Amino acid sequence: MKNLIFEQCHHHFNDIVAIRRDIHQHPEIGFDVERTAGIAADALDALGISVKTGIGRTGVVGDMEVPGASKRIALRADMDALPIQELTDVPYKSRIDGKAHLCGHDAHTAMLIGTARILSHLRSSLKTHIRFVFQPSEEVFPGGAEAMMADGVLEDVDEIYGIHVFPIYAVGEYATCVGPMLAQSDTFRITLTGRGGHAAFPHLTIDPILIGAQYVTAVQSIVARNVDPLDSAVVSVTQLHGGDANLQNGLAGAALNVIPPKVLIGGTVRTLQKTVQIRVREQLERLIAGLANANDATYTFDYQEGCPVTYNHEPCVTNVVSNARELVGKEKLIFPVLPILGGEDFGCYSQEIPACFVMVGAGNKEQGIVNMCHHPQFDIDENCMIYGMALLVSLAMR
Ligand SMILES: [Zn+2]
Ligand SMILES: [Zn+2]
Structure with missing residues (x-):
């Protein structure tokens, strides 16, 4: 299974990099993510997945129904950028002054599109329904998670998973813990x-x-x-x-x-x-x-009161841990990672249903990719998207 998943991730990699760079060049803030949401909705639609737009104002929800399945898991990506001037000199640098994807949500969106493509291909092996959640306005509270929940994004969902690129960890590493993970x-x-x-x-x-x-x-x-x-x-x-x-x-x-x-x-x-x-x-x-x-x-x-604690529920963490170990080996899974006092509106979902949030290593010291999220020179080693997709696909295929 591991080989099949990585083979699929590599197969889609160049396309997903292109999607990420396109979104990176056209950052959108808060709930004003129409262009990015359009990319996500079109990508799901092209796969024959039933798509709803305008959920939580500008969010997108895709449901992949699996015959005979009773359980449904949700995979969530956030789509919004930050009101910060990007100070990198990468060729795919933001084309909009004062706005930039400096938290990696461009990569989250691209990875979830890649995950949908791979799961479409592997659909006959799926045992659970999958809900793809593309959320606006993670950076501003009250934000997209609350708005999407008010529009029913968690209805009929048994578990939800979210990932975040994190340059503190090297590409190929994952980090998570049981209980409170973010503040x-x-x-x-x-x-x-x-x-x-x-x-x-x-x-x-x-x-x-x-x-x-x-x-x-x-x-x-x-x-x-x-x-x-x-x-x-x-x-x-x-x-x-x-x-x-x-x-x-x-x-x-x-x-x-x-x-x-x-x-x-x-x-x-x-x-x-x-x-x-x-x-x-x-x-x-x-x-x-x-x-x-x-x-x-x-x-x-x-x-x-702002974003609630992002709380990782034990059964969901167990799934993440066993899949991550299978994908990258025990030594590349940082578990249990110590909680950090940053906030994340994934916490809203985790207060409602079983959930797990995972940091996906995106750093590369040799290439100087070490700046943390929200730094004006933040970037990721795009190879991390292979590992992000691999984890989401493996969680969906249990
Ligand atoms: Zn952020
Ligand atoms: Zn973020």
Whole structure:
């Protein structure tokens, strides 16, 4: 079986590279992925697979029905690019300024098209129905997964699998684990209001800059002193605004003799367990409440839950592990990989039905392909697509 699968992956490889490069040159953002979705829908249609478009606004769903099968598995690819300028000099570089496939979703889409072609060819050996899911807007939450679920993408699906190219690992390697693999990714926004005034008369003001600075320092203690050292969490303050400076011009022209009336603070929280998330959230608010109270200031605290944890269910992981071992051998399967605190909206599916997410090695140190996802010079060793397709095909053929 292994030889047959790799033979098929190699047979389709050049076409899949061409599709990936075409999508790479024409990146689309968020839900605006009509061109990419059209490529996926046409590819499925050409195989005689029943296709539905406009699922979750611009998503595409293809159902391959297998006579006599009772179970259905879904294979998911995301299609959206990022609003970042690509800084590579590859011949298939993005043709659109300020947009680029720097998370590898072009490769995910191309690999799922390749998988559909291979499974069409091997259809007589299939034992389960296969649903091909091409999802928009993975990078922006609430995104494509929620929208597609609202349109019924998981109806009648028993298990769902997703893969992500990951240049930290070499081509030919896979990585996964049981349980939480990627983080719950939340955001918080605070408006801290004091009383502005003349900087030479600070005693007549309530200085929100000083309170804001104390808050930023205080939240550093949350992970260190409120989270069990054996659990994981990240709290990062990523925005701190006060005064009237024009951020583009720096402090030129800013009123440096005025204490402003308010500051805005924002950031992100990443956790792997609900209990930790609740603890961090409570402490974030408790600290701002305490500091505001101690200084006679007021505040608003807004906490938005984002992408839930990507949770790998044991029976699905067992399938991945046995297939991956057969395809590349035990030593090239990184299992169990440690969870990472990045977010992925595949987590939405994994909260609903049994699921497994797998990192597919896409790095190549000799060729300098080492930059991580979202780096302006991110790229993949395209040979990784053989391994991505091989894993998806093997999961579908159980
Ligand atoms: Zn990304
Ligand atoms: Zn991604």
